[in-house]
Amino acid sequence: xxxxxxxxxxxxxxxxxxxxxxxxxxxxxxxxxxxxxxxxxxxxxxxxxxxxxxxxxxxxxxxxxxxxxxxxxxxxxxxxxxxxxxxxxxxxxxxxxxxxxxxxxxxxxxxxxxxxxxxxxxxxxxxxxxxxxxxxxxxxxxxxxxxxxxx
Amino acid sequence: xxxxxxxxxxxxxxxxxxxxxxxxxxxxxxxxxxxxxxxxxxxxxxxxxxxxxxxxxxxxxxxxxxxxxxxxxxxxxxxxxxxxxxxxxxxxxxxxxxxxxxxxxxxxxxxxxxxxxxxxxxxxxxxxxxxxxxxxxxxxxxxxxxxxxxxxxxxxxxxxxxxxxxxxxxxxxxxxxxxxxxxxxxxxxxxxxxxxxxxxxxxxxxxxxxxxxxxxxxxxxxxxxxxxxxxxxxxxxxxxxxxxxxxxxxxxxxxxxxxxxxxxxxxxxxxxxxxxxxxxxxxxxxxxxxxxxxxxxxxxxxxxxxxxxxxxxxxxxxxxxxxxxxxxxxxxxxxxxxxxxxxxxxxxxxxxxxxxxxxxxxxxxxxxxxxxxxxxxxxxxxxxxxxxxxxxxxxxxxxxxxxxxxxxxxxxxxxxxxxxxxxxxxxxxxxxxxxxxxxxxxxxxxxxxxxxxxxxxxxxxxxxxxxxxxxxxxxxxxxxxxxxxxxxxxxxxxxxxxx
Numbered sequence: 001x002x003x004x005x006x007x008x009x010x011x012x013x014x015x016x017x018x019x020x021x022x023x024x025x026x027x028x029x030x031x032x033x034x035x036x037x038x039x040x041x042x043x044x045x046x047x048x049x050x051x052x053x054x055x056x057x058x059x060x061x062x063x064x065x066x067x068x069x070x071x072x073x074x075x076x077x078x079x080x081x082x083x084x085x086x087x088x089x090x091x092x093x094x095x096x097x098x099x100x101x102x103x104x105x106x107x108x109x110x111x112x113x114x115x116x117x118x119x120x121x122x123x124x125x126x127x128x129x130x131x132x133x134x135x136x137x138x139x140x141x142x143x144x145x146x147x148x149x150x151x
Numbered sequence: 152x153x154x155x156x157x158x159x160x161x162x163x164x165x166x167x168x169x170x171x172x173x174x175x176x177x178x179x180x181x182x183x184x185x186x187x188x189x190x191x192x193x194x195x196x197x198x199x200x201x202x203x204x205x206x207x208x209x210x211x212x213x214x215x216x217x218x219x220x221x222x223x224x225x226x227x228x229x230x231x232x233x234x235x236x237x238x239x240x241x242x243x244x245x246x247x248x249x250x251x252x253x254x255x256x257x258x259x260x261x262x263x264x265x266x267x268x269x270x271x272x273x274x275x276x277x278x279x280x281x282x283x284x285x286x287x288x289x290x291x292x293x294x295x296x297x298x299x300x301x302x303x304x305x306x307x308x309x310x311x312x313x314x315x316x317x318x319x320x321x322x323x324x325x326x327x328x329x330x331x332x333x334x335x336x337x338x339x340x341x342x343x344x345x346x347x348x349x350x351x352x353x354x355x356x357x358x359x360x361x362x363x364x365x366x367x368x369x370x371x372x373x374x375x376x377x378x379x380x381x382x383x384x385x386x387x388x389x390x391x392x393x394x395x396x397x398x399x400x401x402x403x404x405x406x407x408x409x410x411x412x413x414x415x416x417x418x419x420x421x422x423x424x425x426x427x428x429x430x431x432x433x434x435x436x437x438x439x440x441x442x443x444x445x446x447x448x449x450x451x452x453x454x455x456x457x458x459x460x461x462x463x464x465x466x467x468x469x470x471x472x473x474x475x476x477x478x479x480x481x482x483x484x485x486x487x488x489x490x491x492x493x494x495x496x497x498x499x500x501x502x503x504x505x506x507x508x509x510x511x512x513x514x515x516x517x518x519x520x521x522x523x524x525x526x527x528x529x530x531x532x533x534x535x536x537x538x539x540x541x542x543x544x545x546x547x548x549x550x551x552x553x554x555x556x557x558x559x560x561x562x563x564x565x566x567x568x569x570x571x572x573x574x575x576x577x578x579x580x581x582x583x584x585x586x587x588x589x590x591x592x593x594x595x596x597x598x599x600x601x602x603x604x605x606x607x608x609x610x611x612x613x614x615x616x617x618x619x620x621x622x623x624x625x626x627x628x629x630x631x632x633x634x635x636x637x638x639x640x641x642x643x644x645x646x647x648x649x650x
Contacts, residue, residue, distance in 0.1 A: 079175035086168055092217065098160040099217035 008061040017059035024052040028129075035121040036114040042124025049125060050132035062140055071137060074130045081126030088116050088123060158198055158205070159214040159227045162237060162276040163290075165191050165198075170269035177262025185252045188265040192245035195276070199237040206234045207628050213282065221282075222346045228282035231632030235482060236279040236410050238629070239489045240402045242613075244272050247401075250497055250606040251394040253599065254504060258392065264304065271297035271398065275406040284332050284342045284419075291328070291407050295321050295374070298403055301395045302387045313383075313390035320383040324373030331366035334359060348419050348644030360420060367415055368429065375408020377467060378437040381460050385444075388459065389452035389509070393500020396452060400459040401493030405485055409466055413481075418636070418643035422473055430471030435565050438464030442572040451499040451509045451584065454576060455492065461569060462488045462535065468566065469550045470637075472557050479634045480549030486630075487542040487617055491531040494610040498528040501599045501607065502584060511580065516589030520596040523604050525585040527611040532577035534614040537570045542617025 008014065032045025057065035092100030106113035169191035177184040205212070211230040215221055248268065255261050274294025281287050299321060303314030336342055338359050339350040351360070373380040384404070388396050416422055441461030448454035466488070469481025501524045502517065503509055518525035534541035537548075547570055554563035598604070620630055636643070 076175065079171050082171040083168070083175060086164065086171065090164065090168075093157075095218075097215065097218040098164070101217060 009059050013059050017055055021052050021055055024055060025049060028052060032121050032125040036117045037109050042121035043128050046125035046128030047132060050129040053133050054136050069133065074134045077126045077130035078134060081123050081130065085120060085123035088119050156212040156214045158202065159212065159229050159280060161198060162195065162280050163273050165194055166269040166273035166276065170266045170273065173262050174266040184262040184265040188248045188268065189252060191269060192248035195241040196245040199241040202229060202234050202237060203629060206231060206632065222341055222343045225286050226282040226343055227280050230636050232636040233279050235629065235633035236406060237276065239486050240275050240279065240406055243401050243489050243493050246606040246610050247394045247397050247493060250603050252602045254394055254500055254603060267297045267301050275402060278406050279410060282344050284335065284344060284347065287411065288329055288332055292325060294403065294407055295325060298399060302391045304392050310390040313386035317383045317387035320373060324370045327366045327370035331363045331370060334363050344419050345644040364420060364426060371408050371412040375404050375412060375463055376460050377433045378440050384460060385453055385456045388456040389450060393496055393503065397493035397496035400456065400496055401489045404463060405489060409463065409485060413470055413637055417640055421640060427471045427473050430467055431562060434464045434467030434471050435562055437461065438468065438569045439565055442569045445576050446572060449511050451502065451511055454580065455495050455499060458573065458576060459492055465550055465566065468562060469553065472553050474553050474557050475634060475638055476549060476556060477553035478637050479630060480546055480553050482633050483549060483630055484546035487546050490610055490613045490617065491534045491543060494527060494531040494607060494614060497607050498524055501603055504599055505596045506593055511583040514584040515587045518585040519589055521598045523598060523607065527607045528585065529581060530611045530614050532581060536574035536577050540618060542614055545618045545621055
C-alpha cells in the first residue's frame with residue numbers, strides 16, 4: 001500500500017475524489033470567470049473552488065490538502081483578494097469616481113467584456129475561497145485539539 | 152485644493168485598506184500594525200475635522216459610487232449629522248488606537264486586533280456616511296461581526312461566552328433590521344434614503360410602515376442597548392480588551408444604534424406621536440434601570456457598561472422629545488458620552504493593566520501610584536455625573552430644560568434623579584479605587600506607559616473644555632448643523648432630489 005492510503009477515508013472515496021476533484025476545481029473556475037454573463041460569480045465560484053480543496057481534505061486527511069494549499073497561502077490569498085478588490089475600486093479614481101467601471105466594456109455576452117466586473121469576481125473568489133477553506137481548517141484543527149485534550 | 156466630495160469615500164477606504172494591509176503584512180513586520188493603526192486613525196480624524204469645514208463651505212454633499220446616478224446606484228451623503236458623527240467616531244477611534252499601542256502588548260496577536268479594529272471603524276464610518284438603506288445594513292454587519300470577534304479576543308471562557316451571547320442577540324437584531332429594509336423596499340421600490348423619504352411622502356404611510364417601525368425599533372434598539380434589549384451589553388462590553396470596550400461603549404452603540412435609529416425615524420419614516428412617546432418611555436426606562444443596576448456592581452468595567460445603558464437612555468429621551476432643544480441636547484450628550492465613557496473605559500483598562508484586577512474591592516489608594524489615571528478618571532466621572540463646568544453638565548442641562556419646556560415634568564424629574572444616581576456610582580468608583588489607603592498588594596503598582604497616558608490626557612482635555620461647543624461660533628458650525636438635519640424631518644428627501 002502506498003502512503004496515501006494511511007489517512008482519510010476508504011479506497012472507494014479516494015478514487016472517486018481523485019477522479020472528480022479536478023473537475024470540481026475547473027467548474028469553480030468556469031463559474032467565476034463567467035460570472036458576468038451567466039448565473040454565478042465570484043462568491044459562488046470561490047465557494048466551489050474551496051469545496052474542491054475541502055473535498056481533498058475530507059478524503060485524504062488534512063496533510064494532503066495542506067500540501068496543495070498551505071494555511072499561510074490561504075491567509076495570504078484571503079487578504080490579497082480583499083486588497084485586490086479595493087485596488088480595483090480605487091483605480092476607479094483614475095476616471096474620477098470610486099468604483100468607476102473604467103475599462104472598456106466591450107461587446108455584451110462575450111467572455112472579455114463588462115470592464116472591471118470579471119476582475120472583481122476574481123478578487124472576490126480569492127477572498128471567499130481562501131476564507132471558506134480557512135474556516136474549515138479552523139474547525140478541523142479545533143476538533144483535533146479538543147480530542148487531544150480529552151485524552 | 153482637493154477638498155471636495157472626493158474625500159467622502161476615503162472614510163471607508165482608508166480603514167479597509169489599513170485592515171487588509173495589516174492582515175497581509177502584519178505578521179512579518181513587527182511595527183507595522185501599530186504604525187498603520189495609529190496613522191489610519193490620525194488621517195481619519197483630520198479628514199473628519201476637515202469635513203466640518205467642507206460642509207460649512209458647501210452644504211450637503213453627495214457622492215455617487217461608481218458614477219451611477221443616485222436613486223439607482225449607492226450614494227454616500229455628507230450632511231450635518233453625518234459630519235457630526237464622523238468627528239465623534241474618528242476622534243475617539245484615534246485616541247483608542249493610540250492607547251492600544253501600549254495596552255495590547257500583553258496580548259499575543261496584535262495584528263489581528265488592529266485588523267478587526269480597523270474593520271469595525273470602516274463599518275461605523277460606512278454606516279454614518281451612506282445614503283442607502285441596504286448599504287447601511289451591510290456596513291452595520293461589518294462593524295457588528297468585527298465587534299463579535301473583538302469581544303472574544305481574550306479567548307477565555309467568560310469572554311467566549313459573552314461573545315457568543317452578543318453574536319446571537321446581535322444577529323437577531325440584524326435580521327429584524329434586514330426584514331424591515333426588505334419590507335420598506337417592497338413598499339417604496341427604492342433603497343436610497345432620500346428617495347425613499349419622498350416616495351413615502353407621496354404614498355402615505357400605511358400600516359406596513361407601523362410594522363416596519365416596530366422592527367427597526369427592536370433591531371436598532373438592540374444595537375443601542377435600550378432597556379428591554381440590553382441583556383448582551385453588560386457581558387460583552389466588560390469582556391473585551393479595554394480599548395475595544397471603550398470603542399463599543401463609546402461609539403459603536405451610538406453609530407449602529409442611536410445614529411441609525413435617529414436617521415431612519417427622523418429622516419426616512421418621519422416621527423409620529425406614538426413613536427416619540429415610545430422613545431421617551433424606553434429612554435427613561437433605560438436611564439433608570441441602567442442607573443440602578445450600575446450602583447450595585449463591584450466589577451469596574453461592568454459598572455461602566457451599565458452606566459452606558461443609562462446614558463444612552465438620556466440620548467434617546469432627548470431624541471424622543473423631538474423639540475429643537477431636545478435634539479440638540481441629545482446629540483451633544485451623544486458626543487460627550489462618547490468622549491467620557493471611552494475615557495472611563497480606558498481608565499479601567501489602565502487600572503487593570505497596572506493591578507491585574509477589575510474588582511473595586513481589591514483596589515484602593517491608587518491615586519498615589521497612578522496620578523494621571525486618577526485625575527483623568529476624576530474629570531470623566533464629574534463630567535458624566537453632570538457637574539459644572541464639565542461637558543456632561545451642559546448636555547444634561549439641555550435635555551432637562553428641553554423636557555421642562557415640552558411640559559414633560561415627569562421625565563425631567565427622572566433625568567435629574569438618574570443624574571444623582573450617576574454621581575453616586577462614580578463617587579463609589581473614586582472612593583474604592585483611587586482614594587483611601589493603599590492596599591499592601593498594590594505597593595508595586597506603576598503608572599501606565601506613555602501612549603496610554605497621552606490618549607487619556609487628550610480625552611480628558613476634551614471632557615474639560617467640551618462645553619465650548621456651545622459657544623456661538625462653534626455651535627453654528629457643528630452641533631446646530633447636525634440637529635438641523637434631524638429637525639428637517641420628513642422634508643429631508645427634498646434637499647437631495649435635484650432633478
